[in-house]
Amino acid sequence: xxxxxxxxxxxxxxxxxxxxxxxxxxxxxxxxxxxxxxxxxxxxxxxxxxxxxxxxxxxxxxxxxxxxxxxxxxxxxxxxxxxxx
Numbered sequence: 001x002x003x004x005x006x007x008x009x010x011x012x013x014x015x016x017x018x019x020x021x022x023x024x025x026x027x028x029x030x031x032x033x034x035x036x037x038x039x040x041x042x043x044x045x046x047x048x049x050x051x052x053x054x055x056x057x058x059x060x061x062x063x064x065x066x067x068x069x070x071x072x073x074x075x076x077x078x079x080x081x082x083x084x085x
Contacts, residue, residue, distance in 0.1 A: 009041040010070065014079045021082040029084040036064040037079075044070050044077060056080070 014022060025033060040047060040059055050056035050067060059066040063085035068077050 010044060010075050010077045012037055012041065012077050012079060014082075018079045018082045025084055032062070032064050032084050033066075033082060036061065036066060040066065040068070040077065044068075044074055 022030070022033065036059060039061075044057065047057040047059045047068075050058040056067055056069050059068070065081070065083040066079060067081035068079045070077050
């Protein structure tokens with residue numbers, strides 16, 4: 001996946017069940033999720049591959065877990081799973 005330069009970041013799209021998961025987050029948890037999404041968007045290629053599905057990426061840091069995949073050009077990140085402690 002290419003790094004996004006010139007301030008261009010990928011568009012982030014949530015699918016079910018991730019949409020349902022984010023609806024239940026508190027304000028503090030939503031802020032944690034936003035920070036994690038910003039970090040991922042800055043360099044999606046820096047996130048390790050999922051253990052059982054190589055097309056997926058698995059971000060885990062500071063109580064936040066996000067499973068996603070990126071489109072071929074990396075312009076869209078599709079979030080499939082969200083977990084915030």
